[in-house]
Amino acid sequence: MDKLFRKDAFNYHALGRPGKIEVVPTKPYSTQRDLSLAYTPGVADPCLAIEKTPEDVYKYTAKGNLVAVISNGTAVLGLGNIGAEAGKPVMEGKGLLFKIFADVDVFDIEVDETDIDKFIETVKAISPTFGGINLEDIKAPECFEIERRLKEELNIPIMHDDQHGTAIITSAGLLNALEIVGKKIEDIKIVVNGAGAASISCTQLYMRLGAKRENIIMLDSRGVLHKDRTDLNETKKQFVTDKPVHTLKEAIKGADVFLGLSVGGILKKDMLLSMAKKPIVFALANPTPEIAYDVAMEIRDDIVMATGRSDYPNQINNVLGFPFIFRGALDVRATEINEEMKLAASKALAKLAKEPVPEEVNIAFKVANLNFGRDYIIPKPTDPRLIETVAPAVAKAAIDSGVAQKTIDNWSAYREELRKRLGLSNPLMRQMKAACKRNPKRIVLTDAQD
Template sequence: MFHDDQHGTAIVTVAGLENALKIVGKGYGDLRVVVAGVGAAGVAVSKMLLNAGVKNLIGVDRHGAVHTGREDLNSSKRWFAENTNPELLAGTITEVIAGADVFLGLAGPDLLTVEDVQSMASDPIVFAMANPDPEIRPELIKDIAAVIATGRSDFPNQINNVLAFPGIFRGALDAKATKITENMKLAAARAIADVVGEDLHQQFIVPTAFDPRVAPAVAEAVRLAAIEDGACR
């Protein structure tokens, strides 16, 4: 099932992360990623990242890290536990974020402290996307994090799900696709990232919502991915 908001957020998050990784010179397979919030958006982002090649991803909900030893998981979180957190880490965000390369916040305000970010790996990437109040204020970590993104338009690097639309649906329609696959979503993310091109820098990892190049680029990438996946009528 494709839910517009959550999957749109996931696509644009991965687009931003694609470009953030170019800045810090890291690859998906080398990352340790902590995702705060294991609801629909958090699960959608995590599935895309696993598909992209992330091997070490830890999700954290209000009860701490999600792992297979917990008895309080619903079916969605049980799937999540079985497919993430290979080291079976337990505990709070503060306990699991030490040494992490990437923090993705899809939860609520003020979950992260300056000390948490200081404990991350070198050149940490922090996407604090809770709206209107992020998991940590960008100005508190501007001298610590290599790349920062939020869900807000008054800071650089807004992760705005509107960037995914209408391109992903245009591409699916053009291909006469019967479903939207993980590969199609990843193709959309990479198309959004590519629009930034040579203008890439720490304060500009995703295009603006008004960039006219985005929708056509996404549509064409999604169309080709649908054909590659055999997802067409």
């Protein structure tokens, strides 16, 4: 990261109004009557209605479109345990992404508590405010218990995005990569380097898609999770192997898929060369992947590769998932985000990557014509169709799996409503804007005033 970029990052957060989000009124407030309706005495009637019928909280308040982004700052990005307050810029950033991609409102909540029981009690105590909870940047293994217990004890959608977001997006990429290389998920050998929250969740979702447990080898910083190790916690013990391998170099031989959620540079050239024909490599360490993209492409011309970086093809970016997953869950008032909803999101993303790419996406990424293939296995974050593709898939899965408290009868109308949320309802205007951006012109109005 160069000095100029770091300076820009400080200025971005500090100049003008500090931070990245604000609260904006949604009702008139210009007259005395407006104010008396917004607060006392007018507010009393909705309060009494909610007391009588708790479900009316969704009718009279913003709860149905409000998500809490909650963290204790124990695992913030690649920065580690920097504390709750230091993690606030990340949580505000998450709120910004929720809003601009899916029109979901967010309060970021930084909880200065590392005790599991106290953290859970705090979240439970404030949960009536929110329609959903996005847990963020909580270290493993505590994050597993925190999410599990909150899901058991609350009846609103809850998701730890660091776990499930990465799993959902990589699953979509994996499905498409396997189609490109002509392999079946039940046959492939998978090596997962890293045994943190995201790695565990990815592996579990791959198995739900059809990967076989006996074909998966997972490693942590000390090597393969082997049955002869005595230092493994209960979460890691789920993925032990009895195969005669103990190092990444041994495990990677003949592997079809490498998933890296670990450290940069750990996958060496000889290891990549030892993988099976047409290997799939997801090197997601940031900012330095487990193997450099250029190096991997140079030594294997049959590879399908993804990274966590936007300057290479096939970026695995969680923003492809969480805004739209919560959008769909909120819109049917789901009581949880279950496995069926996660799988639906993955499959919707995989399918979207095979559709013709809108011109505004080509312009945003300065390419002529993106097409499904080795360099395009996952949609781009700027694709305007994401909200109308992923959110309905998640909502339908919630309905079909019995966790939705509302139903949707007219799916075409729902998709149009989603487009309107982001101002995307006029495809002709979108095409015109894209054309103007591709070939900008200067217009002179000779008789214009002001």
